[in-house]
Amino acid sequence: MRAAVYYRNDDVRIEDRPRPAAGPGELLVRIIASGICGSDVMEWYRVKKAPIVLGHEVSGTVESAGEGVTAFHPGDRVVVSHHVPCMTCAFCLEGKHTLCDTLRSPC
Ligand SMILES: [Zn+2]
Numbered sequence: 001m002r003a004a005v006y007y008r009n010d011d012v013r014i015e016d017r018p019r020p021a022a023g024p025g026e027l028l029v030r031i032i033a034s035g036i037c038g039s040d041v042m043e044w045y046r047v048k049k050a051p052i053v054l055g056h057e058v059s060g061t062v063e064s065a066g067e068g069v070t071a072f073h074p075g076d077r078v079v080v081s082h083h084v085p086c087m088t089c090a091f092c093l094e095g096k097h098t099l100c101d102t103l104r105s106p107c
Protein backbone atom coordinates (compact mmCIF):
# COMPACT_ATOMS: atom_id res chain seq x y z
CA MET A 1 0.00 0.00 0.00
CA ARG A 2 1.08 3.59 -0.47
CA ALA A 3 1.56 5.98 2.42
CA ALA A 4 2.53 9.63 2.79
CA VAL A 5 5.59 9.50 5.04
CA TYR A 6 6.64 12.60 6.96
CA TYR A 7 10.35 13.40 7.17
CA ARG A 8 10.16 17.18 7.70
CA ASN A 9 7.57 19.85 6.96
CA ASP A 10 9.05 20.32 3.48
CA ASP A 11 9.76 16.62 2.88
CA VAL A 12 6.75 14.28 2.70
CA ARG A 13 7.28 11.23 0.47
CA ILE A 14 4.86 8.71 -1.05
CA GLU A 15 6.29 5.30 -0.14
CA ASP A 16 5.25 1.66 -0.28
CA ARG A 17 4.51 0.18 3.12
CA PRO A 18 3.32 -3.28 4.16
CA ARG A 19 -0.44 -3.56 4.37
CA PRO A 20 -1.37 -3.98 8.05
CA ALA A 21 -3.66 -6.75 9.26
CA ALA A 22 -6.39 -6.41 11.86
CA GLY A 23 -5.40 -8.22 15.05
CA PRO A 24 -7.82 -9.53 17.65
CA GLY A 25 -10.27 -6.80 18.64
CA GLU A 26 -9.01 -4.46 15.90
CA LEU A 27 -10.29 -3.06 12.62
CA LEU A 28 -8.37 -2.42 9.42
CA VAL A 29 -9.77 0.85 8.04
CA ARG A 30 -9.30 2.18 4.50
CA ILE A 31 -8.72 5.89 5.10
CA ILE A 32 -10.94 8.14 2.99
CA ALA A 33 -10.10 11.46 4.68
CA SER A 34 -7.59 12.61 7.27
CA GLY A 35 -7.41 15.93 9.03
CA ILE A 36 -4.20 17.83 9.50
CA CYS A 37 -3.90 18.49 13.20
CA GLY A 38 -2.07 21.48 14.60
CA SER A 39 0.42 19.03 16.12
CA ASP A 40 1.13 17.62 12.63
CA VAL A 41 2.59 20.92 11.42
CA MET A 42 4.73 21.68 14.47
CA GLU A 43 8.02 20.51 12.98
CA TRP A 44 9.94 20.65 16.28
CA TYR A 45 7.41 18.17 17.70
CA ARG A 46 7.03 15.80 14.74
CA VAL A 47 10.57 15.65 13.36
CA LYS A 48 11.76 13.74 16.44
CA LYS A 49 9.57 10.79 15.40
CA ALA A 50 10.32 10.94 11.66
CA PRO A 51 10.01 9.09 9.42
CA ILE A 52 6.37 8.67 10.43
CA VAL A 53 2.97 8.30 8.79
CA LEU A 54 0.82 11.11 10.17
CA GLY A 55 -2.92 11.20 10.54
CA HIS A 56 -4.68 10.67 13.83
CA GLU A 57 -7.99 12.29 12.91
CA VAL A 58 -9.34 10.01 10.22
CA SER A 59 -12.46 8.53 8.68
CA GLY A 60 -12.93 5.70 6.25
CA THR A 61 -14.49 2.30 5.66
CA VAL A 62 -13.83 -0.97 7.42
CA GLU A 63 -11.73 -3.30 5.25
CA SER A 64 -11.61 -6.19 7.68
CA ALA A 65 -12.35 -6.98 11.30
CA GLY A 66 -10.08 -8.93 13.61
CA GLU A 67 -11.02 -11.89 15.72
CA GLY A 68 -13.73 -11.14 18.26
CA VAL A 69 -15.05 -8.00 16.54
CA THR A 70 -18.80 -8.27 16.06
CA ALA A 71 -20.02 -4.66 16.07
CA PHE A 72 -18.32 -3.66 12.79
CA HIS A 73 -18.27 -5.24 9.36
CA PRO A 74 -16.43 -4.64 6.07
CA GLY A 75 -17.90 -1.62 4.32
CA ASP A 76 -19.05 0.13 7.50
CA ARG A 77 -18.19 3.84 7.50
CA VAL A 78 -16.26 4.83 10.63
CA VAL A 79 -14.57 7.76 12.34
CA VAL A 80 -11.46 6.86 14.31
CA SER A 81 -10.72 8.56 17.61
CA HIS A 82 -7.12 9.58 18.27
CA HIS A 83 -7.11 7.77 21.60
CA VAL A 84 -8.97 4.99 23.35
CA PRO A 85 -10.87 6.23 26.39
CA CYS A 86 -11.03 3.94 29.44
CA MET A 87 -14.85 4.28 29.63
CA THR A 88 -14.67 3.83 33.42
CA CYS A 89 -13.27 7.10 34.86
CA ALA A 90 -15.48 9.99 35.98
CA PHE A 91 -14.77 11.94 32.78
CA CYS A 92 -15.62 9.01 30.52
CA LEU A 93 -18.81 8.28 32.41
CA GLU A 94 -19.87 11.91 31.72
CA GLY A 95 -19.06 11.51 28.03
CA LYS A 96 -15.99 13.77 28.27
CA HIS A 97 -13.63 11.24 26.66
CA THR A 98 -10.98 13.78 25.68
CA LEU A 99 -10.37 14.51 29.37
CA CYS A 100 -9.59 10.86 30.16
CA ASP A 101 -6.05 10.14 31.38
CA THR A 102 -5.58 7.68 28.51
CA LEU A 103 -5.13 10.66 26.18
CA ARG A 104 -1.79 11.43 27.79
CA SER A 105 -0.58 7.89 28.36
CA PRO A 106 1.88 6.34 25.90
CA CYS A 107 0.62 3.53 23.73
ZN1 LIG B 1 -4.77 16.11 16.80
Ligand SMILES: [Zn+2]
Nearest residue numbers: 086089092100
Ligand atom coordinates in the same frame (compact mmCIF):
# COMPACT_ATOMS: atom_id res chain seq x y z
ZN1 LIG C 1 -11.56 7.52 31.08
